[in-house]
Amino acid sequence: MTSSPVYLRVFEEIKEKINCSELKPGDILPPESALCKQYGASRATVRNGLALLFNEGYIYSIPGKGNFVQSPQSNKYTVYYDEMSNMISSVDDTKLLEVDIISPEEYLANLLQMSKSKNVILIRRLFFNDGEPIAYDVKYLPYVKGMPIVEKEIEQATLPEMLSKDISPFAIKRHIRIQAQIPNEEMKKQLRIKEHLALLVVEQKLFDNDNKPIGYGITYFNGDYIKLEGRSQ
Amino acid sequence: MTSSPVYLRVFEEIKEKINCSELKPGDILPPESALCKQYGASRATVRNGLALLFNEGYIYSIPGKGNFVQSPQSNKYTVYYDEMSNMISSVDDTKLLEVDIISPEEYLANLLQMSKSKNVILIRRLFFNDGEPIAYDVKYLPYVKGMPIVEKEIEQATLPEMLSKDISPFAIKRHIRIQAQIPNEEMKKQLRIKEHLALLVVEQKLFDNDNKPIGYGITYFNGDYIKLEGRSQ
DNA sequence: CAGTGGTCTAGACCACAGC
């Protein structure tokens, strides 16, 4: 016999009613007072169950009116991405092509929302799997005085990791942009591509809590070596 | 003057301590009883604030031990994808190339985890933007007796929408897989591609609550017309 | 054993919806 907590029963039974369309998007739930009677529970317990429904996107509430069934977002996915490990083959070796401090050109200064008079750290790398080059990677970090640039640490680091010494990882907001491109001659050479092949290009942009850009990266994956996956919830 | 609820202050002040590394991953929080004293609040109020921290991935708890700071997942992104609307250009017109009921071949029966003796609905479409073909789209749905196939409704529907009449959208689990490919001759013809160009290929797989596949779709986007975006949180 | 978080109760007062 399973005797789960009351608040879990509230959660699961209402969830089931929504799943089987007994309750439809926009419908109002019974008032919390009614649910208290129905489950013979206190209001705190009922609200505990409703909180779970809210967290999983099943309901929302309007103060003074009631709790309502949410319209499902059937276009929302959770994707796990980091340039070092992906679906088909993870990176088992890297090669530092270049580490430099440069003056940003117009487009880069714009991208990082910084003055052109400040400096930027440039990092270019190649990623390998089983001896094959599978990705070409470029990063730009606004240079901050005293920023520790240790080549050994840069070699294997993801973009968030490169910044984790200056800023708590919790305080970093991240964007990615995914697209498909044809390699240019430089890419073909670096990635040793002979035939026609597509690249999966992933841009990363990192921001601090004030939405100031603190890093930009672009990774060009040989299309044969990467698939990104996502799931609902 | 802002006088936010006590539980929000608990949430924000602890979040800030984590963001500025005063509390590091693995660190233990003060016991709830101590937080009650610190904020002059009841345990329910403190736990309300801790629940928010938990929901946003800042902390986890071990019964009998305490609440701990979570290691941040700096590789998790939320992506909004649906085959009809994407970053660069949305679909403003569609063309139904084929709607058919077919016997699945080996690979398809496997993909949909169904018997080869059952039937599958096949839907092939072209998506247009401003008169240009931007995507080629194929869907497979296991045929269920009495399934309503109304061409007018199929034309503009996303994969989840096609199934929403049989199953509540809440009860559908979704997977996507994203990759880059070179178009074959058929694709080039359909999408009127002349030069070299990359395709962004997005597979969708839908499951019911018992993890039984209920639909598969694959969409080949002209790489010039699509960018997918994701953000942390 | 004492201390922790997990669950739960039976109240309370508030701001806000709608009549």
Place this chain on the structure above:
DNA sequence: CTGTGGTCTAGACCACTGC
């Protein structure tokens, strides 16, 4: 005005941890 959800209190008992 009554009814709703939002916030909050001051308790309680439990299972679990670590000593």
